[in-house]
Amino acid sequence: MAEGEYSPLSKLFQNEDFEDWSKPHLVGATTEYSSLLTLQAKKEGGERKYGNGIIVSVVTCTEIKQGVAIETGKTSQGYFDACSVIELDDEDFKTLGINKNTNVRVTSAAGTVVLKAIGARQGLYPGLAHIPMGPWANIVVPSYTYSTGEPCFCGFDCLIEPAPEAKIESAVKLMHEKCGLEYVGDPHYD
Numbered sequence: 001m002a003e004g005e006y007s008p009l010s011k012l013f014q015n016e017d018f019e020d021w022s023k024p025h026l027v028g029a030t031t032e033y034s035s036l037l038t039l040q041a042k043k044e045g046g047e048r049k050y051g052n053g054i055i056v057s058v059v060t061c062t063e064i065k066q067g068v069a070i071e072t073g074k075t076s077q078g079y080f081d082a083c084s085v086i087e088l089d090d091e092d093f094k095t096l097g098i099n100k101n102t103n104v105r106v107t108s109a110a111g112t113v114v115l116k117a118i119g120a121r122q123g124l125y126p127g128l129a130h131i132p133m134g135p136w137a138n139i140v141v142p143s144y145t146y147s148t149g150e151p152c153f154c155g156f157d158c159l160i161e162p163a164p165e166a167k168i169e170s171a172v173k174l175m176h177e178k179c180g181l182e183y184v185g186d187p188h189y190d
Contacts, residue, residue, distance in 0.1 A: 053105075056158055060132070068082075085116045086115040088117050106140055107159045113139040
């Protein structure tokens with residue numbers, strides 16, 4: 001996406017497509033965001049299709065590859081390979097019109113991150129996606145806690161859009177950007 005260009009989702013947050021939604025500050029809450037996204041998808045004639053992307057329910061959890069890779073360090077190539085991915089069902093690849101191992105832009109109410117879309121390594125079905133826990137997942141996990149003190153790591157909606165030319169950022173760069181710090185480079189990645 002070119003600088004200054006808006007994705008369909010950012011238009012959604014600006015309420016251009018919703019004549020009766022008057023409280024944009026509620027978009028950060030998972031339920032309201034999911035309802036908005038689903039409402040817009042149905043308005044466009046599909047259950048999960050939105051613009052050139054699809055809406056999926058995301059589950060984040062620890063997995064074995066991530067657990068092994070974390071022992072080598074969060075800036076290691078092994079950790080990057082294990083955690084900077086999103087698992088999708090084969091049907092979702094067809095709906096998106098992409099092949100496996102293609103980069104995609106994942107957007108939630110909390111933020112946007114580029115990940116590599118891979119085939120499901122565990123039982124998934126169309127509309128359900130998995131991101132291993134880590135810095136990349138944390139970018140899209142909504143911060144709303146429903147008064148529990150812990151965010152909802154599972155079952156939040158995300159928009160998945162093809163982004164084959166986009167670069168997957170390193171964990172160090174993601175954290176610098178998220179914390180508003182100047183990024184000076186990552187010796188393991190740059």
